[in-house]
Structures are given as structure tokens and as C-alpha cells.
Amino acid sequence: MLIQQLVNGLTLGAVYTLIALSFSLVMGILGVLNLAIAELFMLGGYFGFAVLMAQLPLPLALIAGMAGAALVAAIVERIGYQPFRAAPVVTPMLSTLGFSIILQNVATNVWGSDPLQLTDEVLSGRFNIGPVSVSAIQLTVLGVTVLLVALLAFLVQRTSIGRALRAVAENRDVARLLGVPAGRITLIAFMLSGALAGAAGVLIGVHYAAITPYIGVEIGLKAIAVMVVGGTTRIWGALIAGPLMGVVEVMTVAYGGSQIRDFVVYGFMILILLLRPQGLLGGGRSDQGQRV
Amino acid sequence: MSVYDAGLLSDIGILLLGALSVYIILATGQLSLGNAGFMGIGAYLTSWLTVVAGLPITAALIVAALVSGAIGVAVGFPALRLKGIYLAMATLGFGEMVRSFFQNFSAMGGSEGFHGMHHVSTGYIWTWAAIVLVLIMLIEASPIWLEIRAVRDDETAAGLVGLNPTEIKVGAFGCGAAVAAIAGGLFAHHHVYIEPGNFSFERSIDFVLAVILGGSTVAPGALAGAVILVVLPEYLRFLADWRFAAFGALLIGMLLVRRQGLLDRALLRFAWPRSRA
């Protein structure tokens, strides 16, 4: 039972990891909280569903979800972030909030407010490993997450785009002086972030075999808590915080009732913000909101 | 006045109070995304006081405001070490925690909701809204408000002329929490039924939206914002299903062309030239 819950928690945690990475990519590099990510996640799910319902295979759905969300993220960056680069950091957060309101409304009008159900099972089958039963879908979610994280790690750590991203994260002005085209780099950061959120949306949709326009608020927002637990200024903190928070939430539901899970997750976030603003595993350097 | 118009007016009054609760906190330079939490505390506490404890509504609202204000101070004291986005995230978390708490609070119906309150009139709601709005506008002419402006602008310099930034920020947060609780109490007695979902993130966003659209640098901006959010959809019927998208676009547009929102001091002075302070 316990191990079974652990596996369920890790599956949810994998999705959290992707969305939290999506948040922290923008937050860590630009110091901006892109609230539209919660809805990019939801949109990604719908894009993926559209492909699956056209009887096309799952990998194609993933690509559609990622590309679609990345495209919308690009629009958010051009209209909701670029004009506010010099403004106080709360201003671009508010403009991305505007986008999140728009996107949720669009989704409700296009796909309806009732859950959209997947009629055919995308992947069937379960594997029994000892007492633990893992579905093919759970395995897919975990596998795809690992693959995407590896890809992102390669991109950020090994490529010239990654170097430029990290340079902008260190110091935007210096990066510009060194010839890094900061404007294009922020666009890339937003699109990468959007692609991750979109992938997470497809995965959660396939996992639940259903999607609603409100999933962004229900799950996407909670990924902010995951990012905070991992440390807002370090991108990779999410890799530990994601699975951790997924397990914590599933355990809370299993042993405390589903109603208190948000209480626990957000409570955990506030504790971290107050006591360890550098994140659970961050170094000793206290970075108490000094980006602001 | 038709029942329908009265309902709209009541909605405006309640939203005005919620927006003012954000405005007071924003005046010190802090953005709260969790005022729906304080609204929920006010709604549940007031309802319990009138329905179970049998208090008259006015007394219940005052008690709720005081309790919520105290909670605001208690929460604000540690939380206001955080700034900007970090405070926004912490308050967002707080709001969601309060909602989640009431979902489990079976003594007040849990996720089933709570009812039994007596309906209050539009006039009663507006009496409260007007009192709070006028009070805030009076305070804006006081030395305290200058101190608040100094803290928003440059906390360090404010400290070095002898102002205590922590005290001022926590005080404003407490006042905001109290006003949000009044909004909640009136909401509960206007709709005579409440459920935890009434006090979610979206509600906090409504308040912020009203302030940013209406004008975030003057108190009447909250009034303008509340009117826009409630009345505009009435005139934009053709937009019925798209009104939220319209608000989102309006928010982005406002931030792009007029960041201080519709009303600001210059515009007010232009409209009432003699009332220059």
C-alpha cells in the first residue's frame, strides 16, 4: 500500500517537476513569475487531446502540446514581458495574470467547462512488480519526464543557447555587453518554459484520461509551491522538490483525506519562504527576495 | 430600482471593499494575492456570529474585522520580511490555505457550504462601503499616509528619517485584512449562502484587477475599478462568454498604456479643480 502510494506520488511529482521547472526557468533567469504558465499547462493538455482524438499517436500529441504552449508563451513574452522589462517585477507578473485570465476564458469557450474525456485508452496494460502495480501510463509519464529533464539539462548546460541563458541569469546587463542578444534569450526562455508546461499538460491529461479548463488553477498554481520548495533562484531544485511534493500530496490524500492536501502543500511553501527562502536544498546564501 | 439593479449595486459595494483592502496594502508597496482568504475569514466568522451566536449584523461585522485584522497583523509580521513576488506567492498560498481550511471545517458545513444568514439591503452594504472609502480618503490627508508613501518609495530612507517601515507595513496589512473581512461578512449576508469556493484565488484576483484597472494610486480608483468590473459586462452583452478575456486584455492594455490605472491624482485634480490638496 505504502509503496503503491509512493509510485502514485512520483507520477504526480513528475508532472509537478515539469511545471515547476517551467516556472523556475523564467523565475531563475529573469526573476519574473509568469502566472500564465498555469494556463499554458492546461492549454498543452487540450492541444494534446485534440491530436489524440484525431486518432494520432501519443508522441505526436506531446509534440503538439509542447509546440502549441511554446507558441502561446512566445506571445506572452512579447506582449506581457518585453514592454515591462524596466518596470517593477510585480508589473510583468500582473500582465501574465492578464494572459492567464484570457487563456482560461478562451479554453472554457472553445472546449466547454465540462471535463473533456478521452474515450479510447491511449495506453493500456499494467505491470506488476512484487506488490506494486504500475500502469503503462504511469511509466510513460515518468519516462517522458526523465527524458525531457535530460534534454533540458543538456540544452542549458552544454549548448551555446544554454550558456547565454545562464549568462543572462547571472547579470542581464553584463550579458548584453558581452554580446548576448538578451531579447532573443528571454524569448527562448519563455518558449522552453512553455514547452515544458505543455508537455506536463499532455501527461496529466493522459494520466487522468480527462481535462478541464480549471486544471491550471488546481494543479498548475500548486507548482509555484513546488518551485519555492526547490528554491526560486536555482532551476534544478525542482528535480527534488517535484517528486517530494507529489509524494507528500498523495500521502496526505491517502492518510489525511483529500481535502487537506492544498493546506499542506501551500503551508509547506510558506514555511520554506519564511525559513529557507533559498529553497529546501539551497546553499547557505540567504537570498531573501533580493532580486526584488 | 429593480431587484436586478440592486443586486448589481450590492456587488459593486462588496467588490469596492475588497479592492480597497488590496489598495491599502498596495499603498505600502506590497501586492497581496490572498485577500480572498481574509474575506473568507470575515464571511464565516460573521455568519457564525449572526446565525449561531445571535449577534446583530453590525456588531458581528465589527468583531470579524477586528479578528481578521489581528490575524492580518500576526500573518503580516513574519510575511512582510518578504517583498514583491515572494510576498505575492506567500499571500497566494495563505489564501489557498484558508479556503482549504474551510473546506474541512465541518462545523461550518465544510465543502457543503453554510447558510441561514439574513439578507442585508443594498443600502446597508453601501453604508459600509461609503464609510470605509471616506475614511481611507480622509486618512490620505493625514501624516500617516505620508509615512506610508515614504515607506513605499524608499524603505531605507524612510527608516533613516525615523519611520518604522515594519510597523507601517504590518499595520497596513492588518487594516487591509480587516476591510477584506467586512467585504466577506457583507458578501455572506447578501448571498445568504457561502461555500469555500467563494473565497478562492480568482476572488483575490478580482480585487487586484479592480485596483489596477480603476487606479492604484488613489482610493477612488478602487470605486472606478469595481464599477468597471461589475457594470461593463452589462453593456457588453455581446461579449457575455468572453467577458473574462475582455478583462484580461483590459488589464494588459492598462498596464501597457496607463500603468497607474484609470484614475490618478492628476485626473482627479482636473475633474475637481477646487479640491486640490
Added chain:
Amino acid sequence: MNSTAPARLKLDHVTKTFGGVHALTDLSLQVAPGQIVGVIGPNGAGKTTTFNVITGAYRATSGSVLLDGHDVTAEPSHRIARAGIMRTFQNIRLFSDMSVWEHLLVAQPHAGSFARRLLPTRFSNPKAIERAEEVLEFFALGDVRNRLARSLPYGLQRKVEMARAVTARPKLLLLDEPVAGMNHDEAETIRSLMLRLRQDGLSILLIEHDMAFVMNLCDHLYVLDFGVLIAQGRPEEIRLNPAVLDAYLGRAA
């Protein structure tokens, strides 16, 4: 300096380090009531750090800061300000969106109880208004009282900052380069204002690069170099001190 007179300000063996780097080492200095004392030294000597330690912006790593014999080392900025130490900044820090008049009102915190301060200013605080008028006249800022302070010419902004600092009747005024970037006439105005303030019993500690200005004005000088006190004395003593000449001229060579 008369050692029996109680010092208005006394720094007692103050050391301030940032992550192992010594910004100030074992600095002791005194300002007597009604004295104008200068702190000079090359860039990076620790002058502004000294101000930051005195006003509580930084906390001394060791040593103590005494105002009229009371230890204020560990007090937060606003308490130190209320105890009677006010300052100006090298790079002027005025409140944006506030008129000159508002600057003079806001710099008198806790004039009146909390409840009274909630009333409109004209009812709650007649004394503060009176005081602000007085300061406005003293600094000859009456003509610009309703102008936004940030929109004024540079020299006037410096004056407003100084006016803001003296409005609450501090015991000690810290001026960080009060005449930097000013022409001779403007600097002369500031000098005469400082002398008049001293007549009213205010003690002044200032940082300044303009040597002629400092030599003509100060009763006593402290010379810092790399956070260490290398000389102190009356201006005419300092002028001839070889260590000072070395610190200034040796570096320039």
C-alpha cells in the same frame, strides 16, 4: 578636544567587516556638542561605511556607537533617527512623488499619538506645520514648497535633503558630501547654513572631498585610509601631517 565634556557622538573601537574584508578597523572618534567635525580620506577609505554604522544601516562587527553616552550600536535605523541622528546621502535620496513641503512633514514622525496622526494634517499636527514653515524659511525654500522635490535643480535637492534631516531637531547631523557638484556660491550658502545650525547647538559630522571647504569649516578632522584612522587634529595640523599627504598625494603619483 576637551576630554571632560560629554561627547555628543562617540565611536569606540568600531570594526566592520564584510565577509572577512575589513571596511573599518578599530575606529574611534568623537563629536562634541556644537562641533563641526569632518571625515576625509581617499575613495574607499570607509567614510560612508562609518555613516552607515552610525545610523544603523550596518551593524558594527565590534565596538560601540554612543549618542550622549547611550549605546545605540544595536538599535534599528528608525530608533537611532528618533534618538537624534539624521543624515543625508551622497547620492540624494528624496521621496519620489512628494513635494518639498511633504518632505518636511514626513520627517517629523511621532509628532502626536497614532490616533491623532490619522487626522488630516492640518488638524492633527499644528506644531509640525509650524516647524516645517520655520525650516522652509531657514533654508529659503518657500518659493518651491509645492514643487515635487525630485523635479528641482540639483543644488536645491541637496538643500531639501538637508532640510528634511534637520526638521525633527536632531542632535547630530551627518552630511555625506553636502557640496559635491555645487558651484562656489551654492557651496557658500551651504557653509553659512551649517554655521547657523551650529549656533543653534547642532553637532555636525560631514564627509567631504572639497579640501578648501573642509579646512575653512571644521573644528576637527579625522583622516581615514583603507578603513584605518591615520590622523586626526585641527585642520591646520592635518594640512601638514606627512601621513595624510602620503595617503592623498602618494596615491595620486
